[in-house]
Amino acid sequence: MQLKSAFITLCSAVLTFSLLMSEPLKAQTNLQLPDLGTSALQALPLEKERAIGEVMMMQIRGSSPLINDPVLDEYLTTLGRKLVANANDVRFGFSFFWLNNPEINAFAFYGGHVGVHTGLIAQADNESQFASVLGHEIAHVTQRHLARRIQQQQDNSGLTIAGMIAGILATVVAPDAGIAIISASQTQSAFSQLTHSRSAEQEADRIGMQTLNNAGFDARASSEFLTKLAAQIRYKYKPPAFLLTHPLPESRVSDVRLRAEQYPKRQVGSSLDFNLAKSRVLARYDNKPENAEALFRKLMRENTYNNVALQYGLAISLIDQKKTEEAQPILDELLASDPKNLFYIDTKTDLLIAQKKAAEAVSYLSELNNYRPNNQVITLNFANAALEAEQYELAENVLKSFLLEKPDHSLGKQLLTDAYKKQEKLAAYHEANADVLSQYGAYLKAADEIQKALNFVEPTENVKQQRLKALLTQYRLLQKELARL
Secondary structure (H helix, E strand, O other): OHHHHHHHHHHHHOOOOOOHHHOOHHHOOOOOOOOOOOOOOOOOOHHHHHHHHHHHHHHHHHHOOEOOOHHHHHHHHHHHHHHHHOOOOOOOOOEEEEEOOOOOOEEEEOOOEEEEEHHHHHHOOOHHHHHHHHHHHHHHHHOOHHHHHHHHOOOOOOOOHHHHHHHHHHHHHOHHHHHHHHHHHOOHHHHOOOOOOHHHHHHHHHHHHHHHHHOOOOOOHHHHHHHHHHHHHHHOOOOOHHHHHOOOOHHHHHHHHHHHOOOOOOOOOOOHHHHHHHHHHHHHOOOOHHHHHHHHHHHHHHOOOOHHHHHHHHHHHHHHOOOHHHHHHHHHHHHHHOOOOHHHHHHHHHHHHHOOOHHHHHHHHHHHHHHOOOOHHHHHHHHHHHHHOOOHHHHHHHHHHHHHHOOOOHHHHHHHHHHHHHOOOHHHHHHHHHHHHHOOOOHHHHHHHHHHHHHOOOOOOHHHHHHHHHHHHHHHHHHHHHHHO
16 A cells, blocks of 8 residues: 555654754754664653654655645645634644645644644634634644554553554545555554543643634534534534544534633634635635536525625636636726735736736736735746746746745745746756755756756756765765665
8 A cells, every 4th residue: 555655664764853853944054863673752842842743744755635725825824823823732833734635634743743634624614613623623633633642652562662653643634545454453542542532632622622712713613613514524424534533422523612601602703814715715616616616606696605706706716717708807806806815816817828918917016015915825936937938047036036035935946946947947946856855855857967967957056066076965865865764
C-alpha cells in the first residue's frame, strides 16, 4: 500500500530532521543528527514537536491534495488567527491549510498545523459552526493531546515511534487509510492511537467552545455541529471522516449541549468572507463547473443564503466554463459595490486572463499591488498575470520581493520557477526548482537540480559556483541520512 509506505518513510525521518527544520535549509552549516529510537518517546519537548510537525507537513505537501488558493488561504488564516488570539496556552505559531476533499473533516497535528477539508465549509450552515471545528482542533494542539498520547505509550515496546506517528498522521489526513495501516499491524495498542480519547475530546470541546465564545462567535454552534454529525450517523452507512478520529458517543453530544447552555445566546451572522469562501469552494472544488452553475441558479431561486455570495459563485462557475460574457456583468457589479474585496479581485483576474486580456490584468493589479504590497492574493495574481502577458522580468521581480517577506510560500516559489524558465535563466531555474522539491523532502531530486544548475554557471562566477556546491553537499547529506534509516 503506497500510503502506508510513504508515511512510514516519513516518520522514520522525523527525529533525524528535528534540528534541520529549525532554520531554512540554505542557512544550515553544522548538521547534528539526533538519535532515532525504536520505542516510544519518553518526552516530547516543544522544539521537537515543532520539528516533527514540519516534517509531517513536508510529507503532506507531497502526498495530499493541498489547495494553493491564495484567497481561500487568506480567509482561513485570518479566521484561524482570530481564534488563536483568543485561545489559552498557545506555545507556538499556528498554520492553517486546505485539502481538496468533500468529506466533513478537519485535523491538527504537531507544531500547530491545522488542515481543513473543503467539505467542512461546504457543509457548515454558518461561520460559527465552521469556526467551532477550528477552535476544537486548536484546543487539541494547545493541550498537546497527540504528544500526551505518545508519552502514555512509552512503555509499549511493540509500537515504534515511526509506526505510532505514521498511524496518527495517516489517520488524521485519511482516516480510512490510517485504519488499514493499523489493522495490518494487529495491535490493539496501535489502534488506540487512531482516535482521541473521550477525555481528550471532552477537553477539546470545553476549551474550543470557550475560544469560540472569546472570539465573538456563537458558542452554541459547537452543539449544533455535533448534532448535525450525529444525525448523519443515523442516516448514513459510512460516518463522516471527522468521527473516525473524533469519537461521538451520545454522552458527548449531551455534554456539549449542556455546556453550550452556559453561554449567552448570540445572534452572530456569518461574515461576507465566509459566504464568499463557501461559494468559492462549492463552485471550484466541490462541483464540476456546469453542476455548480445549476446549483447556484437553484439556490438563488430559493434565496437559500447570501445572494451576493451566490452571485459570486455563479460568476466563478461561468468563468470556469469559459462563459465569460455572462460572467463579466455579474463580476463588474460585485466589484462596483466593493472594489477592494480580495475574492472579487482574484476572480476578476481569472476573467481577464480567460478573455486573453492578460496585459489589462497586469495594469489592473499593478495599482492594487502598490496599495497593498505583498498581499498574497494581489501579488500572486499580479505575478501570474505578468507571466500570462509574457512580462517575465516583471513577474520575477514581483515574486522575489514577495518571497523575501514570505520565503516559504509554495505557490510563490513555483511561480518564480516558472518565471525563470520562461526567460531561459536555466541556472536560476534549476536552483529554484530544487528549492521547491526540498519542500516535499525530495532531496535526491533537489541535488540533481543543483547539479544541473552548475552546468549553466559561467566559469568566472566563482561565488555562485561555491554557493551551489554548498547546497549540493547539503542536499546529498540529507539524502544519505534518509538512506541510513
